[in-house]
Amino acid sequence: MSGATGAAPSDNPQDGERGELSIPSRRPRRLRTTPAMRNFTAETDLNPRSFVLPMFVADGIAEPKPISSLPGVVQHTTDSLLRAVEEALAAGVGSIDLFGVPQEQTKDALGSAGIDPHGVLNRALADVRQRFGDDIVLMADTCLDEFTDHGHCGVLGQDRYGNQIVDNDATLTQYADMAVAQARAGAHVVSPSGMMDGQVRVIREALDAAGYADVSIMAYSAKYASAFYGPFREAVGSSLVGDRKTYQQDPRNRRESLLETELDVAEGADFVMVKPAMPYLDVLREVAAASPVPVAAYQVSGEYAMISAAAANGWIDGDAAILESLTSIRRAGADIVLTYWATHAAKLLRQGR
Structure with a gap:
């Protein structure tokens, strides 16, 4: 207490009615005293070079189309896509990940538009690679869900009881063709996200056989059947009815992720x-x-939508929450972070936030 003299409260109380206090010599607060000291002793740093910006490019639109559940994110035209990549590169972002949004009439049961060299995704990959070359790492989503009329990540079939399933092995053939088409279009990295068993091995063999041994694979090794994907479904115009619980992981499981990771690394995953x-x-x-x-x-x-909504309502400091959330992901062990805030966060970091 300050007492009658009005003195400021002390961090180092001494004698008094409570008797002498024993103050420890180890004071962790010494390393928090100034911004310079906190920066000097920080264990985790954010660097835009480790950010990947997911981007959507759509067929049949004349101007960028806002995505209502992802404020600030759009389906791009070719022109707006190139401008946004240039902005990301200037901000220091290390990579972009492209997702294609085809017109409904081009969707079919096999996701053929995702393999077509003239399809929206492969055209966009070629345009970005031609404009930016090796200045930014160009990643492609290697999955069929945007391109199938049923919205699943693979080819549909039947099990021995006559039940409809996603046919794992039939899907692998499509993934191999899709990865080669993306490599041919200019992707530095293909990223199979469908959680099919054996997908990394089949893609690696196909890329090598086609002369693309230098193209990397980012495996979605631990991808959960999550409720947090909702806004993405709007972003890609998903046709999905039902869920993907038979091939994406159960949120209740942990050890399974280590097995999936071990298998993907053994099959040739680079990330x-x-x-x-x-x-x-x-x-x-x-x-x-x-x-x-x-x-x-x-x-x-x-994750993006929740933070955005809370910030829009004035419940949290949006920019501070963005950087804190990204720091938590890096602190947990991520070398690379895919985030729709990649460019914005890179600019905040340049401003010294």
Whole structure:
């Protein structure tokens, strides 16, 4: 207490009615005294070179189309896509990840538009690679869900009881063709996200056979059947009815992620990923501890939407929450972070936030 003299409260109380206090010599607060000291002793740093900006490019639109559940994110035209990539590159962002949004009439049961060299995604890959070359790492989503009329990540079939399923092995053939088409279009990295068993091995063999041994694979090794993907479905115009619980991981499981990661690395994955990020930081920590290759984590659309909504309502400081959320993902062990805030966060960091 300040007492009658009005003296300021002390951090170092001495004698008094309570008797002499024993103050420890170890004072962790010494390393928090100034911004310079906090920066000097920080264990985790954010650097835009480790950010990946997911981007959507759509067929049949004349101008960028806002995505209502992802404020500030749009479906791009070719022109707006190139401008946004240039902005990201100037801000220091290390990579972009392209997702294609085809017109409904081009969707079919096999997701053929995702393999077509003239399809929206492969055209966009070629345009970005031609404009920016090797200045930014160009990643492609290697999955069929945007391109199938049923919205699943693979080819549909039947099990021996006559039930409809996603046919794992039939899907692998499509993935191999899709990865080669993306490499041919200019992708530095293909990123199979469908959680099919054996997808990394089949893609690696196909890329090598086609002369693309230099193209990397980022495997979605621990991808959960999550409720946090909702806004993404709007972003890609998903046709999905039902869910993907038979091939994406059960949120109740942890050890399974380590098995999936081990298998993907053995099959030739150059990077592995945990998705979503923040609801699965425990999984990310364990995968990062076990993985011999770089580990990515995807801050998914639902994570983005929640923080954006809270900030829009004035409930939190949006920019501070963005950087704190990204720091938590890096602190848990991610070498690479996919986030829709990549460019914005890079600019905040340049401003010294």
